[in-house]
Amino acid sequence: MLQHFLVIRPSGEAAADASGETKRSSDEADRSGIRPETAITALGFRVQSLRGDQKTKALAAKCEAVILAVPSSCLDEWVARVLSWRDWPVIWWCGEAAVTESCHGGLEVDGVLFPGMTPAQIHWTLMISSSHHLRRTQWQKEREQLLSRLEERKWIERAKAILCEMKKISEADAYEFLRTQAMNERKRVVDVASSIVNVYQWISENKTGGSRK
Known part of the structure; x- marks a missing residue:
């Protein structure tokens, strides 16, 4: 069972993409005000939180899974980045306002969390995410x-x-x-x-x- 999580947020509250369109930050998308650090820590797990990717490579070796508290517009970019550091479970903290429009079958993550979840649902999702990662890793090895x-x-x-x-x-x-x-x-x-x-x-x-x- 996963015990130690690294929560990553974008460096800025709002960043512009290549087209000049402003991306919503994870905090803005989360209308409930609940942060993943609060929800995960309440379950007794250890959490470290950072903005951007400064020092995250070093922390990646200490943590067992990463939670990306990022907007859907830059999710793929961040998934690719954290998987380049190591092969570990990747979980997306999806702002409640974006759940319906952003959660689809093409997500390259092992699990999805959102503020409306109960502690039991969060705990269960973390277990499922760990299991999904193990299956994904095994499938990749078999494919190779x-x-x-x-x-x-x-x-x-x-x-x-x-x-x-x-x-x-x-x-x-x-x-x-x-x-x-x-x-x-x-x-x-x-x-x-x-x-x-x-x-x-x-x-x-x-x-x-x-x-x-």
């Missing part, structure tokens, strides 16, 4: 592993095709050649395959270049 295996398979298939062409052997024999070579050189099969492909491409390019001279 899958993409890595697909990339490795591409190298192996290309190396097999080259071996089949040059040695006039079957795909099964080509793979056995790669596997045996990898064992002899104490390398992974994909490393042997990529070496074969790179050397073959180098030879082909030099042959092509030589024939043009």
